Amino acid sequence: MKSAQATVSKVLNYSCVDGPGNRLVVFLQGCNFNCRSCHNPHTIGLCNHCGDCVPACPHKALMLIDGKVDFVPHNCDQCDACLKACSINANPMVQIMSVESVLARLLEHHLMLDGITLSGGEATLQADFIVALFTAIKADARLRHLSCFIDSNGQLGRAAWQRLLPITDGVLLDIKAIDTQLHQALTGRPNQRVMQSLSTLHQARRLHELRYLVIPGFTDQPSEVQALAELVLSLDANIPVRLNAFQHHGVIGPAREWPKARQHDIQVIVQQLQQAGVREIITPAVYV
Amino acid sequence: MQSIQEKLQKIVCDQTLSPQQKARYLSLEAENMLPYPLLDTETTKAFATGVLCDLVEGHAPYKPRYVLPDYSVVLTQGSEYLELEAPVDLDEAINCLMIAYHHVPSVTGMPVYIGHLDQLLLPFCEGVTDDQLYRKIKLFWRYLDRTLPDAFMHANIGPQDNPVARAILRVDAELQQIAPNLTFCYDPDISSDAILKQATDNIIACSKPHIANHPLHQAAFDEKGYGIVSCYNALPVAGGAGTLVRLNLKEVALRSTSVTDFLTQKLPYYSGLCFRLIESRMGYLFEQSNFFDSFLVQEGWIDTQRFTAMYGIYGMAEAVNLLQDMQQSSGRYGHDAQANELGYQISQALAQLVGHTPVKHAWRGRAMLHSQAGISSDVDVTPGVRIPYGAEPDPVTHIQALLPHHRYYDSxxxxxxxxxxxxxxxxxxxxxxxxGALAAGFREFTANVDSNDLVRVTGYMVRLSDIALYNQQQGSRTNTTVLGAEAAAGTHILERKPRVVSHEISPSYG
Known part of the structure; x- marks a missing residue:
């Protein structure tokens, strides 16, 4: 049987911002949201092999072979010129990775890791791969100590979560907005499924933290923050809420004109959440 | 060219130096008016052209570069020379050490090793509460920083989890002093996870301690043990290092025509000259300087037989990249498997050269190989086997790339x-x-957590300077930054030398 494969945007051997401890992070390509504030928009689309990026590459790392864009990692200087040339927010540098190749990478570095996080894009769009990978990790005595996490936008349906949760140790759930109209405006989708995911993950004790992106003028409004607090309290006041500060790096389009979230903006929200009774709030270590 | 008198005058009247700092620079000038220990023409040439370097140790080595006294001697027997009784309680023990440090010379004149403090002080801690211990250590720590202001002065603790080690870690994080430097010796079979966690939490608080792989170091030394001193040099306790001479691998590569020429001709040749320089400096120290007539030897604090010679190397990254160019390979050191492999091969060759070459007066008759951290005068050459600054991969990849080097560098x-x-x-x-790094075979683990230019925000690296540039183009919201910068440029207010400095980093005046 051919093993499961994933379309991967990037792999990091080290991350201290994608779950507990040091984690290997696999960013899976493709997303079902289209967030205006996205910090990694080139992970949204899937390559249609139009070839626009090939002449844009100054290092001859991209070629068009038989109508397909071919990537030569050895030549790549990581200048990201191809990403700027892409009109559909895709990434010609994606690689196809098998479960075995991710396992090999984990085996190489496992002494220095607490776990693995599948992020994106939206990782759960490649749920078959996640199931195969996490099952294999838990079956390997050398890797069993690694915790398996998913960073998700919460659009996945309840039934699909039931497939993932038995082999998943924790989920970092992004919630873009509590008001569904605001959610629609920011992401292109309503948030009912996200709310459902939140409840599913909480009941299954797999919700590691709730992540909330503070965008001044949008998600920092008192009514919205109050709704966030009430949502948390309706489940458990101890759910960790991580506040991320909107910034401009990677952002494209009109959102670049939106103001960044400063330390002061975050502190105002921390106060409001604390007063409402939210107990665990994590704030950024660095503002850019 | 300025005359020697002009230079001395300049030191004496320097606006930025304290009287003590002036006295030290004056003494260095005086020492260097003496002729250099005898060298043959070839070694002199390699020395003059920068292939070899003595880290400006001075022309007349009248003291070993690093001295690691066995302080348990003074704590158990007292000292006749210093008219000290053996201490009976913790206050007396700390007081004895405070006195002892002022009689331990090194290349900078200041002690680089202040002892394996928990092992030394634990016998005096019976009946001492954790709070009393914390207060005493805090005063001790303040004393060290204020009276022996050298960033390379080094204390060791571990591997056991014990109240003294804990108090030291607590005080070190709290006071955030540059001095003393600190090493925690970690042994997975002895140290608890809790004490290692306290140590790594301290790294986040103050970029200290350095964590040494105790089982690996122990295996390289004998039952008397080792100490970590200065900028992470592992040396025999009750001894030290007579000298530290460095070979600039970049310069060796520049004089080579191919990888084979480098490995089979030039490296052995310049290595031979490096040993001549070592022999000449060790010879002067042991045969002419009369250093070893000291009470330190007579009372057993140090043993003449336990001084090694350090064979340092630097510029591995540049050497590998130059050699890669010679064989038309584009892979760069630290990032490419082939380039890294070439680096390991060079380290192995160096270890063999050092292992096979006898050195007179040295502990066990051999020098010890050391990957050296660099001094302020190094330009366009990377310290030791490090990956060039600004080009480092992520920490995990970084550790994996350097791991195979670690077995070769005993000191x-x-x-x-x-x-x-x-x-x-x-x-x-x-x-x-x-x-994980230590379990994989890293000999030492040192990390800096600071406001680094590179920051990962959501999984992607961003460069703060890029963002600063961007913000700058938007105009700065406040004017105070600019005023501050102008004041600094106009008045030299930032140029006064800090009270605590790294004397080894700037070993001479001007």
């Missing part, structure tokens, strides 16, 4: 991992990284 391999500030929210990540 230490100075490597510093720079971690971005985001790790402050996730100390467990640093703990795992450290524990």
């Amino acid at each position: 230490g391999i100075s490597e510093i991992l720079t971690l971005e500030e985001t790790i402050k929210n996730n100390p467990q990540a640093l703990f795992t990284l450290c524990k």
Whole structure:
């Protein structure tokens, strides 16, 4: 049987911002949201092999072979010129990775890791791969100590979560907005499924933290923050809420004109959440 | 060219130096008016052209570069020379050490090793509460920083989890002093996870301690043990190092025509000259300087037989990249498997050269190989076997790339991992990284957590300077930054030398 494969945007051997401890992070390509504030928009689309990026590459790392864009990692200087040339927010540098190749990478570095996080894009769009990978990790005595996490936008349906949760140790759930109209405006989708995911993950004790992106003028409004607090309290006041500060790096389009979230903006929200009774709030270590 | 008198005059009247700093620079000038220990023409040439370097140790070595006294001697027997009785309680023990430090010379005149403090002080801690211990250590620590202001003065603790080690870690994080430097010796079979976690949490608080792989170091030394001193040099306790001479691998590569020429001709040739320089400096120290007539030897603090000679190397990254160019390979050191492999091959060759070459007066008759951290005059050459600054891969990849070097450098391999500030929210990540690196065979683990230029925000690296540039183009919201910068440029207010300095980093005046 051919093993499961994933379309991967990037792999990091080290991350201290994608779950507990040091984690290997696999960013899976493709997303079902289209967030205006996205910090990694080139992970949204899937390559249609139009070839626009090939002449844009100054290092001859991209070629068009038989109508397909071919990537030569050895030549790549990581200048990201191809990403700027892409009109559909895709990434010609994606690689196809098998479960075995991710396992090999984990085996190489496992002494220095607490776990693995599948992020994106939206990782759960490649749920078959996640199931195969996490099952294999838990079956390997050398890797069993690694915790398996998913960073998700919460659009996945309840039934699909039931497939993932038995082999998943924790989920970092992004919630873009509590008001569904605001959610629609920011992401292109309503948030009912996200709310459902939140409840599913909480009941299954797999919700590691709730992540909330503070965008001044949008998600920092008192009514919205109050709704966030009430949502948390309706489940458990101890759910960790991580506040991320909107910034401009990677952002494209009109959102670049939106103001960044400063330390002061975050502190105002921390106060409001604390007063409402939210107990665990994590704030950024660095503002850019 | 300025006359010697002009230079002395300049030192004496320097606006930025304290009287003590002036006295030290004056003494260095005086020492260097003496002729250099005898060298043959070839060695002199290699020395003059920068292939060899003595780290400006001075023309007349009248003291070993690093002295690691066995302080348990003075704590158990007292000292006849210093008219000290053996201490009976913790106050007396700390007081004895405070006196002892002022009689231990080194290349900088200041002690580089202040002892394996928990092992030394634990016998005096019976009946002492944790709070009393904390207060005494805090005063001791303040004393060290204020009276012996050298960033290379080094204390060791571990591997056992014990109240003294804990008090020291607590005080060190709290006071945030540059001095003393601190090493925690970690042994997975002895140290608890809790004490290692306290140590790695301290790294986040103050970029200290350095974590040494105790079982690996222990195996390289004998039952008397080792100490970590200065910038992560592992040396025999009750001894030290007579000299530290460095070979600039970049310069050796520049004089080579191919990888084969480098490995089979030039490296052995310049290595031979490096040994001549070592022999000449060791000879002067042991046969002419009369250093070993000291009470330190007579009372057994140090043993004449336990001084090694350090064979330091630097510029591995540049050497490998030059050799890669010679064989038309584009892979760069630290990033490419082939380039890294060439680096390991060079380290292995160096270890063999050092292992096979007898050195007179040296402990066990051999020098010890050391990956050296660099001094302020190094330009366009990377310290030791490090990956060039600004070109480092992520910490895990970084550790994996350097790991195979570590087995070869018995007297230490100075490597510093720079971690971005985001790790402050996730100390467990640093703990795992450290524990894993040591388990994999890293000889030492040192990390800096600071406001690094590179910051990972959501999984992608961003460069703060790029953002600063961007913000600048938008105009600055406040004017005070500009005023501050103008004041600094106009008045030299930032140029006064800090009270605590790294004397080894700037070993001469001007």
